[in-house]
Structures are given as structure tokens and as C-alpha cells.
Amino acid sequence: MEPIRKHQGLVYPLNRANIDTDQIIPKQFLKRISRQGFGQFVFYNWRFDSKGELREDFSLNQPKYKGTSILVAGENFGCGSSREHAPWAIQDYGFRVVIAPSYADIFYNNCTKNGILPVQLTEEEVQTLIQNAETESYYLTVDLEEKKVYDNQGFETSFEIDDYKREMLLNGWDEIAVTLTHADKISQFEEARK
């Protein structure tokens, strides 16, 4: 996967809690057998009406968020189905970073396997970012090495992330290759159980 160390980008605010993976990518788009091409379907039922026309009242369709790469949303983001098509869709649309007060476990994990950085900030900080991004073209820098998020107007905060996940994301490692360096231990474990 593509490493992520420091990312600067336009923020897209989606001020809703409990956004489930059925909203991120509806089930009718899960039938592909490749990892690519899911971006066009992200938030499909919110972005398009029943005739397939763009809904202008949905904020992601507004020109001011064109080129966004940082998604900021409410708590429990990515709950529900384990479908990895959700992070694939988010990434393929152009997002590299998600910021929320909390995440569903499986979604969070899935992000880190695909080079998407899920940042957890406090509810208050997230609300500040959402307000800023709703009122102006708002850019943030997310620095994974320093575990910091900041803008050029004085907002700065730090976040926590598991060392292992941080290392994987910073280096873009193939996790299976890392695990296979422990192949002997796996074999020993299997032998011991026989």
C-alpha cells in the first residue's frame, strides 16, 4: 500500500454520527471482484437521487469541496458491515485521511490496511473543524510522524495511534510479508497443538 507520512488537503465536513458502511457504499456495488473503481459509488444514496441524478443539496456535490482529501465526520464512523469496499470507495474518491471522534473497530482496521489514516480527535475538536470547513475552503495538515493535526490559523492538536499501525502506514508495508517473518513461530504453534 502507499505510505502516508504527512498529508495536506482540503477538508470535507460531514456532520452526522453513526455513518454506517451501507451509507459509505451501498450493497448493489459490492459485486465487483477487484479492489478498484469504487470511488464513483461513495455515499451513493446521498449523492444521487433515485433516477441517478446528482443531488445538489448534498454537500459533497458542491464545487467548493472538489478535490477534497480529508473527510471529517461524527462519532462511530464506519459502523455496521465489515465490507472493505467502504475504505476502498473512500480512498478511490480521493480521501487519504478520515477524522472523527470515534470509529467502528473493523472499519478503522480496514483503513489502516489500505493506506488511509483514521485520526481520532475529541468531539469538540471535530466540531471546530466541521464548522471551519462548512464556512470556508479549509485546509489541514495531518502529520503521522509527529501525530499532529494543524491548520495555518493556529489550530493544532495531537492524536493517538497504535505504534504498530503507525509503522505500517508510515512504511506502507505488506502486512502478510511482515507476518511471514514469524512463519517459524506459526509452524511451532501448529506442531505443539498436534
Added chain:
Amino acid sequence: MRKPKTIIEKIWEKHVVHEEANKPDLLYIDLHLIHEVTSPQAFEGLRMNNRKVRRPELTYATMDHNVPTIHRNVIKDEVSKTQMETLKTNCDEFGVPLADIHHPDQGIVHVIGPELGLTQPGKTIVCGDSHTSTHGAFGALAFGIGTSEVEHVLATQTIWQAKPKTLNVKVNGKLGTGVTAKDLILAIIGKFGVKFGTGYVIEYTGEAVRDLSMEGRMTVCNMSIEAGARAGLISPDDTTIEFLRGKRHVPQGEAFDKAAEEWKALATDEGAVYDEVVEINADEIEPQVTWGTNPGMCIPVSANVPIPEESENAIEHDEIGRALEYMGLDGGEPISSVNIEHVFIGSCTNSRLSDLRKAASIVKGNKVNPNVKAIVVPGSFSVKAQAEEEGIDQIFKDAGFEWREAGCSMCLAMNDDVVPEGERCASTSNRNFEGRQGTGARTHLVSPEMAAAAAIKGHFVDVRHLGVPTPS
């Protein structure tokens, strides 16, 4: 004296392959279940890197999400067909056992695992499906994973996992007559919210949980993920052992009795400490109906739909308002006055033989309301065959239900079983998310008994007051 441990700690310790400070543990996986939707990219990854499936015999595949439930051979959607064919090709190439749509062991992956005895106490079980938590009913540590993790488990038979925190959901007292396992888990999520389990593995304990059948326990554990917990489990006891006895993949004869002793020893020790404990009183729980767009938005059938203005916090206010708008409901209206157009009895939550028996006992001698289209989708080929042997299919058909082939069906509507836009469905499934059963479809989650009652009346009704005997 040895420190008392929870079952979660005991299973964990038996599966750690490698541990290092400040890193997740490398955990061994005993059973890897596979289906057609979340596996193709994983097999493709193996192929690209010239990797093999490490333990094909610990892997088991079936087709469930996309499968047609009317005619097995009529798959209108070419893309669905490709996905099923791809699973067949992958299983053949990598040597993974597969129950395809014509196989007598086919069914919803979380129904067939227990049915075949693949699911056993103490096992670590994963599947690229969030409802893998179902298998926790047997005292297994079972959780859903993403496709990258599916690929990882295929290649290494292990997974990196941070040790979870433990949460005891203690259910005091007994459930009332006509109140089911589904009502219990909905009431738990309704009370504590859709994220109270995040970061935890839940163990369900207490008298009402002990009293549940294995099918009821599966229903409860199945929806652990709707509370945010990746896994939920119940310590094994005699109910567990008797369910498993004689199943195809469990040890037989004396070996079974020996295994049964080991399984029972996994149960949480007296005095073991959890990171968190919550309690709920079973006797206060009524039959539940969800009114909104997540499973936490549920109320007793006797209650009214919430009013946004009565909410104290702004985010919740907006959430309620948006959910009511999507659901086409007015704040304050009694949920029992809401008319429905569809009934779906099925899904990995409620499609087992006892679910169908209970629903049939309500349906018997009644007719589906003329405004309602009702379907029953058994959880597996085997459930369907047994139900037909008992004549349950005939009860449903006589009442006007459609009797279908096994699969996930209208729970997520990936096949042709879709609820049309703006129409309302009483569903025994697990998710009432926007668009889940079809774009613009409105889902109300209920128990099989409540779904059957709604099918007859055309609106929600307290199954206990229907004037027909309610199964205990």
C-alpha cells in the same frame, strides 16, 4: 490460588503465536469462513503474490449473500453470477471446501457453521462478515474482518489483534412469555446505544441468557456488532454441549465427552473481573420494534415514536429528525399504528428452525393481510428440508407467505429480494440502516413472532395480545 479468568482471556491465551511489547498479538485462527462477496479480492491478492492458502482444511466456503431464493438456476444479474463463479474457481484452485448453491450444506455462513459442528467452544473464528459474532453463542471467540484480513488469514492462518477489553452484559431475571432473544438484544442496544461495545468483547451472562436455547443465544451474539462490539460470547454449558452432540464435525463417542469437559472448563471463572459491567432486567423487556435507521433506535411495541424536540442534545435531535424523515414517521405516533407492506422472516439473526417454528405457530390458521407481501427465507438448505419435513412450509404457504430457498436475501437485498422505495418492511434481520433492504426502503427490526403477527394484521401488534398462543 490461580487468578480467576474470563472465557475471553482463556481463549486468547491459548491462541497467541507471538507477542511483543506495544504491538498487537499474533493470534492463531482455528476456523476461517468464506463467502462470495468479501473474498474475491483476497484470493486475487494471494495469486498476485504467488501465495498459497496455509490451511485449506481450516477454511470453509459457501455462497449466501448474492444467491437467488426463487429459482436456484436463474441468476439474472451477471455481476452476481461472476462473483459466485469466482468463488468456485478460487476454492477449486486453492483447495478450499465449498458448499455452493446446489450443495445440501449450503446456507447462510453463520447458520451452517453451527449446524455442521464446525463452530465449537474455544475456537477462534473469523469471516469477512461482521455477523461472525454469531458463533460466540458457543463460547468461541468469533469476529468479523475485512478483505485484507481475509487474505492475511488465508496466507498465514493468523491475525494481528490488540487484546480487547472485556465487557459483561448481565441480564438479570427471566424474559416474560412471548418476549424473545431478539427483543432482548434489541432492548440491550436500545438501552446502551450502538457504540457501547466498541473496543470490547462482550460476554452475556445472567439467568435469562442461561435460559436461552442455542438458537436464541446465536440471535443475541449475532447482534453484538450492532452494539459496536466485534465479538460477543456466552460461556459454554450443558445447552451448548447437547446442541453439539452428534454434529458432523465434532468429535464422536468418548472423544466427544472428553471435548465436552474441556469446553465446559472454558467458562468464565467465579470471581473473574471484567473491564466493564452493565446490567439489564429481563422482566422489564417488552417485544421491541425499531422505528429509525440504526438498531439502537428501538422502542417497546406499546410505545410511541420519539419526538426530536424532546431530545436534549443537538446532534441527537438532528439524528432523530433525519431518521423520522427517512422512515416517513411522525414523532409521537404509536408504533403499533404503523402499516407495513412487507414481511421478511430470515437472515443470520433469525432464520433457524426454531425461529421458523415459532413464527409458524403464530401464522397457523391465519392469513397474511392483503396489503402485505410476506416471504420466509430459511437460513440453510438443511433448515429448509427439516421445516418441510415438519410441514412448517405448508403452514406459511397456506397463510399466503412465499417459501424460498436459503440465503441472506432481503436482509441486505443483494439479490432480487428488494423492498421498493418508500415501502415498509417488518424484518427479522439485524440492520435498519438507510437503503439496507433497497434504496429508500424502510426497515423495522422485530422478532420472528412479531414479524408473523405483523404479517397477519398489516401493522405492528403486541404478539402477546394477538389472541393466539405465544411460544415461551
